Amino acid sequence: MSGIEKTNTVRLENALIQIFLATAALFMLYPIFMMVLSGFKTTPEIFMSPFSFPERLNTENFQVIWNKTDVPRYFLNSVIVTLSSIILLLVTGTMAAYAIARYKFRGTLMVSLFFLSGLMLPIRLAIIPLFIQLKYLGLIDNLLGLIFIYTAMSLPATVFILTGFLRSLPKELEDSARMDGASELRIMIDIMVPLISPALVIAGIYSAVPIWNDFFFPLIFIQSPEWKTLAQGLTSFFGEYSINYGVLYAGLSLASLPMILIFIIQSRRFIAGMTAGALK
Amino acid sequence: MAQINMLDITKRFGDLEVISSTTLEINDGEFAVFVGPSGCGKSTLLRLLAGLDELTSGEIRLNNQRIDHLAPAKRGLAMVFQSYALYPHMSVYQNMSYSLKVAKEPKNVIDEKVKKAADILQLGEYLDRKPKELSGGQRQRVAIGRAIVREPKVFLFDEPLSNLDAKLRVQMRIELTKLHKALKTTMIYVTHDQVEAMTMADKIVVINEGRIEQVGAPLELYKKPKNKFVAGFIGSPAMNFFSGKVNKVSSTGIHFILENSDTLLFKKCQKPEVSVGENIQFGVRPEHFIFMKNQTQTINGKVYAVERLGGETYIYLNSKTDNDIIVHCSGDREIKVGENLDVGFSIKDCHLFNSNGWAIDK
Amino acid sequence: MHITDRDYQRAKIFRKLKKFLWLSFLLFPPALILITFIFLPMASALWYSVYEWNGLIRGEFIGLDNFRKVLLDPERNWFFFNALKNNILVFVSLMVIQNGTALIIALFLAREPKGARIYQVVFFLPVILSTVIIGFQWKMFLNPVFGLVNKLLNTIGLNEWALPWLGLPETALPTMILVNAWAWVGFPAIVFLAAIHRIPRDLIEAARLDGGSEWQIAKDIIWPLMAPAVTIIVVLTFIGSFNWFELPYIMAGLEGSPAYSTDMLGLLFYRTAFGSISAGGTEFGVGSALAVIIFLLIFLFSIIATKILTAREVEMG
Numbered sequence: 015m016s017g018i019e020k021t022n023t024v025r026l027e028n029a030l031i032q033i034f035l036a037t038a039a040l041f042m043l044y045p046i047f048m049m050v051l052s053g054f055k056t057t058p059e060i061f062m063s064p065f066s067f068p069e070r071l072n073t074e075n076f077q078v079i080w081n082k083t084d085v086p087r088y089f090l091n092s093v094i095v096t097l098s099s100i101i102l103l104l105v106t107g108t109m110a111a112y113a114i115a116r117y118k119f120r121g122t123l124m125v126s127l128f129f130l131s132g133l134m135l136p137i138r139l140a141i142i143p144l145f146i147q148l149k150y151l152g153l154i155d156n157l158l159g160l161i162f163i164y165t166a167m168s169l170p171a172t173v174f175i176l177t178g179f180l181r182s183l184p185k186e187l188e189d190s191a192r193m194d195g196a197s198e199l200r201i202m203i204d205i206m207v208p209l210i211s212p213a214l215v216i217a218g219i220y221s222a223v224p225i226w227n228d229f230f231f232p233l234i235f236i237q238s239p240e241w242k243t244l245a246q247g248l249t250s251f252f253g254e255y256s257i258n259y260g261v262l263y264a265g266l267s268l269a270s271l272p273m274i275l276i277f278i279i280q281s282r283r284f285i286a287g288m289t290a291g292a293l294k
Numbered sequence: 295m296a297q298i299n300m301l302d303i304t305k306r307f308g309d310l311e312v313i314s315s316t317t318l319e320i321n322d323g324e325f326a327v328f329v330g331p332s333g334c335g336k337s338t339l340l341r342l343l344a345g346l347d348e349l350t351s352g353e354i355r356l357n358n359q360r361i362d363h364l365a366p367a368k369r370g371l372a373m374v375f376q377s378y379a380l381y382p383h384m385s386v387y388q389n390m391s392y393s394l395k396v397a398k399e400p401k402n403v404i405d406e407k408v409k410k411a412a413d414i415l416q417l418g419e420y421l422d423r424k425p426k427e428l429s430g431g432q433r434q435r436v437a438i439g440r441a442i443v444r445e446p447k448v449f450l451f452d453e454p455l456s457n458l459d460a461k462l463r464v465q466m467r468i469e470l471t472k473l474h475k476a477l478k479t480t481m482i483y484v485t486h487d488q489v490e491a492m493t494m495a496d497k498i499v500v501i502n503e504g505r506i507e508q509v510g511a512p513l514e515l516y517k518k519p520k521n522k523f524v525a526g527f528i529g530s531p532a533m534n535f536f537s538g539k540v541n542k543v544s545s546t547g548i549h550f551i552l553e554n555s556d557t558l559l560f561k562k563c564q565k566p567e568v569s570v571g572e573n574i575q576f577g578v579r580p581e582h583f584i585f586m587k588n589q590t591q592t593i594n595g596k597v598y599a600v601e602r603l604g605g606e607t608y609i610y611l612n613s614k615t616d617n618d619i620i621v622h623c624s625g626d627r628e629i630k631v632g633e634n635l636d637v638g639f640s641i642k643d644c645h646l647f648n649s650n651g652w653a654i655d656k
Numbered sequence: 657m658h659i660t661d662r663d664y665q666r667a668k669i670f671r672k673l674k675k676f677l678w679l680s681f682l683l684f685p686p687a688l689i690l691i692t693f694i695f696l697p698m699a700s701a702l703w704y705s706v707y708e709w710n711g712l713i714r715g716e717f718i719g720l721d722n723f724r725k726v727l728l729d730p731e732r733n734w735f736f737f738n739a740l741k742n743n744i745l746v747f748v749s750l751m752v753i754q755n756g757t758a759l760i761i762a763l764f765l766a767r768e769p770k771g772a773r774i775y776q777v778v779f780f781l782p783v784i785l786s787t788v789i790i791g792f793q794w795k796m797f798l799n800p801v802f803g804l805v806n807k808l809l810n811t812i813g814l815n816e817w818a819l820p821w822l823g824l825p826e827t828a829l830p831t832m833i834l835v836n837a838w839a840w841v842g843f844p845a846i847v848f849l850a851a852i853h854r855i856p857r858d859l860i861e862a863a864r865l866d867g868g869s870e871w872q873i874a875k876d877i878i879w880p881l882m883a884p885a886v887t888i889i890v891v892l893t894f895i896g897s898f899n900w901f902e903l904p905y906i907m908a909g910l911e912g913s914p915a916y917s918t919d920m921l922g923l924l925f926y927r928t929a930f931g932s933i934s935a936g937g938t939e940f941g942v943g944s945a946l947a948v949i950i951f952l953l954i955f956l957f958s959i960i961a962t963k964i965l966t967a968r969e970v971e972m973g
Contacts, residue, residue, distance in 0.1 A: 027870065031764045035771075038761065039778045042838070046781065048804060049793050064807050106686040113682040119675075125683065132690055135698050136899065136954065138922075139947035142929050142940055143700030144693070166693035169686055189346050190379035194393035194444075195367030198678050204392075208383050227786035229902050234930065245788040249906075252792060262796065266789050273784045281777045284784070289846050348668075363667035 046270075053264035060259045075264035083254070084239060085265055088247030095157050095243055096226045099164040100218050103172055106165065107217065111176035112202055116188065126177065132170030137163070138230060148235060155237050163231055168221035175220070179213035180206065212283075219284055226273065244269055295357055296370075296447035296480040297322050298343070303352035305338055305504075312338050313504045316352075320482060320497070325474050328484045329491040330501035330527070336484045339501070340450055343482065344373050356447065367393070372441035373450040377457060378433045380425040380440075387421040390440045411442040414476070431462050438473070451483040455490065467493055488528050492516070500524050522651035525577050531608070531622060533577045533645070536593070536615040540572045550574065554614035558591045560641055568654070575647040580608070580622035582643035591644065592636040595619050600629050611635060701951075705944035715941075722945035736946070739912070739921045746833055746920075747897035754837035755844050755889055762848035763874055776849070779842035787839070791906030794835045798822055822907055825917035832907055832918060840896075844889045851885030852878055887965035891958050898954050901926070921950050 052060050053075055055068040079085050114126045137144070144163070145154075153159030183206055191201045207214075232246035239250070248269060255261045277284050298320040305313040313335050320326045328336040341347045343354060345366035354362040361369045380389050387408060394404045412418050415435040425433055434454060441449055451470075455463045471494050474481055485491060491498050492512045500507040500515065500523070508520045512528075519525035526532050538552040548568065550558040558576075568574065595613030607627045611619040621637055629635070646654040705722050708715035726736055761779060765772050782790065797804045798821045806818035821831040855878060863873050901922035904912060910927060912919025929943030 028767070028769060031767065031769055032771075035761070035764055035769065035775050038757075039775055042778050042782060042842075045793065045797065045838075046785075048797075061802055064804050065811075106689060109682040110686040113679050117675075117679060119679060128687070129690065132694055134955075134958075135694055136895070136951060137694055137697070138899065138901075139925070139951050140694075140697035140701040142944055142947070143697040143704060147692075147697060147700075162689060163693050166689045169690055173686070184377065184379070186375045186377055186379035187381065189341075189344075189366075190373070190375060190381075190440075191392075192346065193344060193366045193371070193373050194440075195396045196392075200396065205381055223784055227784075227788070229786070229788045245786050248788055248792065259796065259802065262792070266793055270785055270789055273786075274781070277781065277784050278777070281780070285776065285780055285846055289843070289850065360664070363664045365671075 049263055049270075050267045052260065053267040055260055055263075057258050057260040060263070072260075075260045076268065078261050079265050079268055083251055083265070084242070084247060085244075085251055085268065087240060088242050088244045088251075089269075091157060091241060091247075092226060092244040095160050095164070096222055098157075098161045099168070099225050100222050102161060102165045103168050103221055104214055104218060107169055107172035107176055108207060108214070110169070110173045111180050112206065114173070115177045115180035116183075116206070126173075129170050129173040132166075133174070137167055141234060145234065154235055155241060156235075157241055159235055160231055160243070163235075164221075164225045164228070168225070172217045172221060175217045176210065176213055179210040183209055215283055216286055219280075223273070295322050297357055298448060298480065298482070299353075299355040299358070300339075300343070301353040301355070303339075303342060303354070304350045305335075305342060305347065306350045311504060313342070316504075316506055318499060318506060318509065320480060323478050323480055325471075325481045325483065325494060325496045326499060327491040327495035327497070328482065328499045328501055329486065329488055330507075332486055334501045335504040336486075336501045337452055340373075340452055340482065340484050343448075344371055344450055345369055370447040371450055372444045372446035372448075373452065374434075374437045374441050374454050376453040378425075378437040378454075380433055380436055382425055385422050385424055386417060386428070386436050386439075389425070389436055390443050393440070393444050407443050407445070408439075411439040414442065414473070415439045430458050431466065434458065434466065442477070447480065449479055449481040451481065453485050454483075455485070455487075463490075470494065489530060492528065498528075500527060502527075518653075519645065520653050522575065522577070522647045522653075525645055525647070525653070529579055531580050531620050533579050534619050535575055535577050535617055536613075536619075537573065537575050540568045540570050540574060543568070543570055550576075552576075552593070553616065554594070556593050556613075560591075573649045574654070575649070575651070577645035577647065578639045578643060580620045582639050583619075583621040583623070583637040584639060585623070585627075585637065591641065592638040593619065594634065594636050597629055597631050597633045597635055600627075600631060602626055609635070611637070701944050701947050705941060705948045707941055709940035718941070722941045723949065725942050726946050726949060732942075735916070735919065735924055736921075738916055739919045739924045742829060742912075742917075742919060743898050743900065743921050745829065746836075746900060747894055749830075749833045750837060750840075750893050750897060751890070753833065754841050755893060757837065758841050758844035758889075759848055761841070761845040762852060763878065765845070765849050766852040766878075776846065779845055781842070782839045783842045785839070787902040788906055790835065790839045791903050794838075795822065795907050798831065823914060825915045828908060828914060828918045832903055835907070836900075836903060844893075847885050847889060848882060851882045855881045883965065883968050887962060887968075890965060891961055894957050894961065895954055898922075898950065921946075925950065 048065075051068065052064070054072050056072060056074065059068065059072075110125075110129060114122060114129070148154050148159045148163075151159075153162070187205060187209075188201055191205050196204065227245055228243075229245040229249075232243045233249075236242050236246060239247075242250070248265065251265055252262060255265075298318075300316060300318045303313055303316045304311065316339070328339060330336050338347065342349055342362075345362070345364065349362050352362075353360055356370060381392065384392070390408045390411060391404045394407060399407075408421075409418075412421060415438060417432070417435055417439055420428060420432060420436075425436070428436065434457075437454070454470075455466055458466060467490060470483075474494075483490075483494065495512055497509060498512055498515055499509050502523050508515060508524045510518075515524060515528050519528060522535070526535065536552055536554070538550045538558065540548065541551045541557070542549040546559070548560040550560070552558065593613055595611030597609060598612050598618075599610040601608040601610075604626060606622065606624050607629070609621040609623070609627070609629055611621065613619050619637070648654055704714070706717060706719055708718045708721070725732055727733055761775075765775060769775075796802075798806075800806055800818070800820035800823065805821070809815065809818045819827055821827050859877055859881075860873060863877055868876070899922060900920045904918045904920050904923055905926075908914075908918040910923055910931075912923055925943060925946050928939050928946055931939070
């Protein structure tokens, strides 16, 4: 094959690939796009002309959601739960990872296996004893119960990720700080932890997304409407507005917004974070 | 005053004894260099002094006060690490002031001490920069500055120059020596480079496999090595060794036969006290070989390589002994590969070692 | 001041104690959380499954009776095997449709076409959305009368295809599988892409110079060297398929309508365990037994699959 012919074949291949990818991308984006778009239409408009742009950017639906439904409340609950879980998770996860990564002691292996084994255990299947246990602790229908469960669920992966990063820090930094008179706690806080801040972000994102999106645990543990989280609250919200498609689409759009925004801004970190577990 | 005494120190990692029964004294104001091949234990010894590793047995004393039970920061020592160990996320100022911050010193005191150290090391302009914005040499100075700020009784250096390029290394060697003269503090310096040891030290401690081979001033070690290891370690290129046997002891002198069948006659010599048939090892430094004719002791060899640097020449000979012979002479010599040479040396430049490697008094 | 040997020993012990306390301080809170909220419940689940339950009150030890009820009791086991069949169907379909497409996307993106970065972001976008949102969104789209899907089909003239997708037993599950594939294809695509990027350039370029076609290169070089990523995705897809709950719950309801065609082990478990809180039946034991069975299925598969696939990884280098 001559050089020019080969280039043409390659060009053709590349063109086909672009077509495929572009079509696929369109297929991915279109539904989301439609969902958001429809949020700006009135319900009759949706039924009449589902595919066209709205006549005007009608924010009525969004206003309904903001003022008349409990969705803002659900949103707030999700924020509280997710943020608290992540904070608790990162603090305790860092502590465990630090102990495993920076110290040699009898049982280092056992301890790290202990935390790792949590990865394999599908906590959802133990929902029954968990329910009984939370009832005993008085944490049913309480955001705190969710926070503890989410933290526990995410600890193994977080400890795993953070241990890897903490191990990579040179021992001389520690030695130098010891000679400078710093206590172990100071060394951890002043020096080692700041140096793994990217890992903390990755671990945070990796855990935050499933927590924010989770539906299963609130479904079981939260009964009072004022404590429902967003994913769960959407269900009752859907029940209420089952035929008002405009409001429904607006609700879905609003619920997606935080994740989408953060994702677009931090897409690189995000993807790295979420696939961190799989890629080890 | 800062005198260090290490008494009968042993360090074991599990079953492996890394330092064996070592006793050493370092005097106030001395620049002592621990030198030896990789893995000999010199860094471990330093870390034991610093308190970063625990003794298995023995005592460490500073000014006759025992310090080996104290935490590293409380021993009055400061250490400069091989990789500088600067805190990457802190500025130069913060790096240097960290120890004082931990000790809760007031801000003005910290400021003063940091500025003073920065002046000595000419770091004044860099105080706000982060380590990654600095060159290797600058980073090293910050590491030294961090140590100076602590006003220690003894400075410990762990191979500080290994990460620098050759030219910078030479420069820093001189800087460190100047620093020592200025501060007059006791300094203990670890390196694997015997050139650094020879040029910087007041006292060299040669360490091999966890044991001290010899302690002494640089030239003393050069002229009077106690054993084959020290003889071969100090001096570059290394000393040439060849073996031989005592053939005859008579009134004319001592007659040796070398492994390559060359003979040596130590004329009119009653020392050393050797017996016929004894196996002896000889050592001659490359720079001690001479080309003048009529040398009493010669060794014959065939040239297989010549390196002419203009101001000096290195000649490599194959002489059917265990090792090849390296000759180092000044000036330019027109020696050709393949030539057969007789290189000579005088008795006083020849070191004798018995079969155990210990030097024989001549 | 002379330090005695005793002082020295005391200082040494004190230091050891400090280290122990510090490590305990570091490890205690995380360990406590893990034990309380994961290990204890998991152990209890095992424990509960061999007892009879009266609502929330534990009754007598009945050995493997609960397990028998789930697997052999003719009234119940139809549900179990039906759900199991569906879960397996989901797994196989997703492997082919979702992961197959993901592989193709990854291979294409590996050639670094223009806009690759943007494509990556776009494909990954649905992954970050909540399953609930996706479920509701597509439920609305798939509405037989008002949904966008059927409206689109009508517009382009394929009226016979405008079926009640979620309403027919034959189409409900396949539809949900497609929705899952749409939502999740980005994840394996990115993982595969990362694995492909790890393959040294020289290997691929050498093969190109040797005149290999893209297909050959993909088959003989890229595919074998991606083995570790494939292993992970296979295991994760299996676990995901067997954990299916939110999607069917939202799109079809707790009973796996229509006609249990979309019933899943997860839904069955939920019904068994909690459907009876209000009824006050003795289902906690049966539910726990079901949970143990599901766990064993996942666990066994993961181990076997990992063993087989890892052996392949090693072969491929």
